Each structure stands twice: as C-alpha cells, then as structure tokens.
Amino acid sequence: MICKSHAIYCLHLLCSLLLLMCSCLHYCAARDTITAGNPINSTSSETLISDGKRFELRFLNISGQSSSRYVGIQYYTWRPPEIVWIFNRDNPLPDSATGFFGIINGNLTLWDESRISYFSISLGSSRSTAKLLDSGNLVVRDDQSGKSLWESFNHPTDTFLPGMNMNANLKLTSWKGPDDPTSGNFTFQQEEEVENGYIILKRGTIYWKSRETGSFNSYNNLYDPVAVFLNSSNSIQSNAGTILNSPNKTTFVPVRNYNNARLLMNSYGQVQYFIWRDSKTGSSGWSLKRSGPRDRCSVYNACGNFGSCNINKNNWGLCKCLPGFQPSSQAAGWDPAVPSGCTRMSRICAGHKEVFLNLTMMKVGKPDTPLSEVQNETRCRKECLDNCQCQAYSYNEANNTRTDGPRHGCWIWTSDLSDLQEVYATDGYNISVRVVASSIGILPFLLQNKLKLSCLLVFLA
Incomplete structure (x- = not known):
C-alpha cells in the first residue's frame, strides 16, 4: 500500500514536472511574430528570431549612444552581429524608459510606459501580424486577407x-x-x-x-x-x-x-x-x-570646376588648377577635402591673345552636342573660337588609344569643365582648353609643367 501510494505520488510529480517543462519551453521559445496586444519590451530578453535563425529583431544599445535605445534587425548567429535596419533611427527611446514595440490601434508602434510614441506606422488594419522572415524582412500582413500591409524591405536604412x-x-x-x-x-x-x-x-x-x-x-x-x-x-x-x-x-x-x-x-x-x-x-x-x-579622385568633380585631380599625388596635392586658372576661394591654402574649384585669371573673348592648352588622357564631364559636320581639328578649333561661351574643345580623331576604339567628331564645352582627372588609364580623352596667353606665363609653364600634362600650345593670331 505504501509502495502503491509512493508510485502514484511519483507519477503525479513526473507529470507536474513535464507540464512545467512544456510551459517553460513555450514561454522561452523564440518567436518570429508580433500580434496585436503582444509586443516585445525593452526590459525582457525576448526578441524576434526568424525561423531559420538568420536574423533577430530586438531593442539595441549602440556603442556611443548609451543614453538611447533603438529597435533594429541584425544578423543572429553571425559575429559580429551587423545591424541591417533600424525602426526609430531619428527618434531614439531614452535608455531610462521602458519601451514596447508592437501593434496597437492598427499601428506598428514604439512607445513607452507613459504611452508616449517614438515612431509609428499606420497599417490601415485593426487585425494584423508582423513576422520577421529569414531574408531579414519584417512583414506586416492583414490577418484575414493575408495581404502585405507594410515591409521593412521597402523602407531600408543604410x-x-x-x-x-x-x-x-x-x-x-x-x-x-x-x-x-x-x-x-x-x-x-x-x-x-x-x-x-x-x-x-x-x-x-x-x-x-x-x-x-x-x-x-x-x-x-x-x-x-x-x-x-x-x-x-x-x-x-x-x-x-x-x-x-x-x-x-x-x-x-x-x-x-x-x-x-x-x-x-x-x-x-x-x-x-x-x-x-x-x-x-x-x-x-x-x-x-x-x-x-x-579613392579621392573618384569623387564626382573632386576638385571643382577647372580643377584637376591626380591620385598619384599625396592628399594635400590631389587638386591643381589648370594653368591660367586660380582657386575660387582666396583662403590660405587649398584643402582638397573642401574643393572650391577654379576660376580664370583673365576673361576669354575680351581682345587678348588666346591659346589652347592641350591636355592628354583626361577624364572630363560631358560636353555639348557634337558638331557632326566638322571634318578636321582646324575647323573644330575655329568653331570654339567663334563662340565666346566655348571653354574647350576635343577633336576625337586623335583619341585612337581608347579601348573601345576611336570616335570621330568635334565636341565643345560651353559650360565650365568639371570632373577633371589626370592620367586616366587608357580611356582618357585629349581636350584643348581655351586660355588667355598672358595668364599662363608660357616659359615658366613649359619649364615647370607641374600638372604633368601635354604642354603643346597652339597659338592663335
């Protein structure tokens, strides 16, 4: 009788333990969904983990932002756990507050214990469920139709x-x-x-x-x-x-x-x-x-208009004004991190003697529409001189070193030259820049040739 009672007691104890374990497993098991009225909060360790355990949505404390807290998605098992998306990047939750992230009143919302909302998205449905997928996409669907109401993939951060x-x-x-x-x-x-x-x-x-x-x-x-x-x-x-x-x-x-x-x-x-x-x-x-x-020269128009970039120089010598030009900013020195571009020392088309400075193997911004009827460089040069807005020209018959083959035609620039880069591999272009002869000092330029460009100057009467 005692043994029988003892067996019954043991059986009851075993059943209780099993029920407790099941309850614990159910409570502790990671979930991948948020339903209305069942948010995650910042005071617990509960997070959303995608079914295949690739991504995790959680409250984040980011290094350097100790007083702020964010709701974000990051890789779950990969280390370091790179953050791929943040819900409230421009309106963080104070670290002193208890935050809740979930669906309330038809909105996907981050709020605190005082019911202050820090970011909210209207879903247009009173019954919906948010699910974190193995792709890293947080998808909110209508519970009845299954229609997608909102997806984090359509609203990325960085x-x-x-x-x-x-x-x-x-x-x-x-x-x-x-x-x-x-x-x-x-x-x-x-x-x-x-x-x-x-x-x-x-x-x-x-x-x-x-x-x-x-x-x-x-x-x-x-x-x-x-x-x-x-x-x-x-x-x-x-x-x-x-x-x-x-x-x-x-x-x-x-x-x-x-x-x-x-x-x-x-x-x-x-x-x-x-x-x-x-x-x-x-x-x-x-x-x-x-x-x-x-690199620094790959930045668009890195040295500003009429400024040329050479990546072979050190950081403080990347940018040079073309001969006949000077920095637009008159501040002492020229910080290439804040390019101001260059302006002409002397105005063209003002009765002064002008020359063309031939620059070889250059990267340069788009010119105007080509003048298809022009058949030689002499005529192309004249087309530029006859137009007081013309800043430079290129006659492409000489550009036979390009990997995609030569392209014939006369091109002119009536706007400032931009995105200039020297020694541009084998796909650069030869361009002729119009300058006033007295502004470049012919002899010093030929002797110094600081830009390491072709020094051929064509004099015009």
Whole structure:
C-alpha cells in the first residue's frame, strides 16, 4: 500500500514536472511574430528570431549612444552581429524608459510606459501580424486577407539585402557616424537618366556616379556583380549566369550566390559590397569585395570646376588648377577635402591673345552636342573660337588609344569643365582648353609643367 501510494505520488510529480517543462519551453521559445496586444519590451530578453535563425529583431544599445535605445534587425548567429535596419533611427527611446514595440490601434508602434510614441506606422488594419522572415524582412500582413500591409524591405536604412529591389523609390541613407544611426549625409540611389546607373548624394549634391554613358565619354565604376545584385529587372538570367544590358555594352556575369551578400552605404560616403565567407579554420567573417568611390579622385568633380585631380599625388596635392586658372576661394591654402574649384585669371573673348592648352588622357564631364559636320581639328578649333561661351574643345580623331576604339567628331564645352582627372588609364580623352596667353606665363609653364600634362600650345593670331 505504501509502495502503491509512493508510485502514484511519483507519477503525479513526473507529470507536474513535464507540464512545467512544456510551459517553460513555450514561454522561452523564440518567436518570429508580433500580434496585436503582444509586443516585445525593452526590459525582457525576448526578441524576434526568424525561423531559420538568420536574423533577430530586438531593442539595441549602440556603442556611443548609451543614453538611447533603438529597435533594429541584425544578423543572429553571425559575429559580429551587423545591424541591417533600424525602426526609430531619428527618434531614439531614452535608455531610462521602458519601451514596447508592437501593434496597437492598427499601428506598428514604439512607445513607452507613459504611452508616449517614438515612431509609428499606420497599417490601415485593426487585425494584423508582423513576422520577421529569414531574408531579414519584417512583414506586416492583414490577418484575414493575408495581404502585405507594410515591409521593412521597402523602407531600408543604410543596408541593401538579397531580395530587395533597387527601384526608383528605394534609397539607402548612411548613419550620421560609425556609432550614430541617425540619418546621415550620404544617400545611395538610382540615377534616373542612366540605365543601371547609381549615384551617391551628399546633402542633395552629386558625390559619386557609378556610370557615365554617352557617345563621347563613358565609364563604369560599379562592379558588375553588384549591378546584378541590385537590380535584375534589366538583365537576362540563365543557369550559367546573367547577361547585364547597359548602353553600348552587354556584360556576362557568371552565376553567383547572393544569399550571403549585403551592400552598405557607410557614414564616410562609401558604398561597400560585402560577402560572408565561412571558414573551417574559424576565420569566418565579412569580406569587403568592392567600394565606391574607390579613392579621392573618384569623387564626382573632386576638385571643382577647372580643377584637376591626380591620385598619384599625396592628399594635400590631389587638386591643381589648370594653368591660367586660380582657386575660387582666396583662403590660405587649398584643402582638397573642401574643393572650391577654379576660376580664370583673365576673361576669354575680351581682345587678348588666346591659346589652347592641350591636355592628354583626361577624364572630363560631358560636353555639348557634337558638331557632326566638322571634318578636321582646324575647323573644330575655329568653331570654339567663334563662340565666346566655348571653354574647350576635343577633336576625337586623335583619341585612337581608347579601348573601345576611336570616335570621330568635334565636341565643345560651353559650360565650365568639371570632373577633371589626370592620367586616366587608357580611356582618357585629349581636350584643348581655351586660355588667355598672358595668364599662363608660357616659359615658366613649359619649364615647370607641374600638372604633368601635354604642354603643346597652339597659338592663335
């Protein structure tokens, strides 16, 4: 009788322990969804973890921002756990407050114990569920129809992930600093006028271009696999790879696995392309494959109008004014980090003797429409001289060193020369810049030739 009672007691105890374990497992198990009235909060260790344990949504304390707290998504198991998205980057939650992130009154909201809202998105549905996917996308769907109401992939911060589509409405905005997720100075986005072209804007002004196209000059600063990664809508997919179509060129890009890739618009103004590398030796991590601008001279119009950039110089000698020009800013010295550009020492078309300074192998901004009826350089030069707005010309018959073959025609610039770079590989152009002879000092220029450009001067009566 005692043994029987003891057995029953043991059975009850075992059942109680099993129930307790099940309850604990249910409570402690990571979830990937938020339903109305069931938020996560900043005082618990609970987070959202995607089903395949690739990404995690949680309250974040960012180094350097000890008094602020953010709701963000980061890689879950990969170390370091790079942050890929932040909900309230411009309105952080004070660290002293208890924060709640969830769905309330039909809104995806971050609020505190005093019901103060720090960021809110209207969902247009009273019954909805937010789910963190293995792609890193937080998707909110209507509970009845299953329709997507809102997705974090359509509202990125500084990171582009596989599965996103870099369309005209998508922008990556840098952090303000390495430890400050506030919206920064740099934005990466499509360039509307150039197919498969992208730009970086610095406070709304062009800072870098991935591509320049046209019948005069063209270049591509974007790694072709990155172009495929960003947007496959202008490409043809196959089992072997991708055919990427762009003006005047078709490129075949071998098949690649983009599942472990990401693109970052960093706070220093560089867009960076990373690949995750797994290693059995324990040295797994993010490998930087490409970045742009790749150097100081790759910044768009790095030295300002009529200023020439030479990457072979040290940082304080990158920028030089063309002969006959002087820095627009009269401040002592010329800080290439804040290029002011250059202005003419003497005005052209004012009755002074003029010459053309021939510059070889230059990168230069777009000229005007070509004068197709001009058949030789002498005539091209005269077309420039007859126009008081003409700043320079290029007769392209001499440009036979280009990798894409010579392009004939007469081109003139009636606006200031921009985006000038010296010693531009083998794809540079020869241009002739119009200057007043007395402003360059012919003999000193020939002796010093500081710009290391071709010194051929054509005198005009």
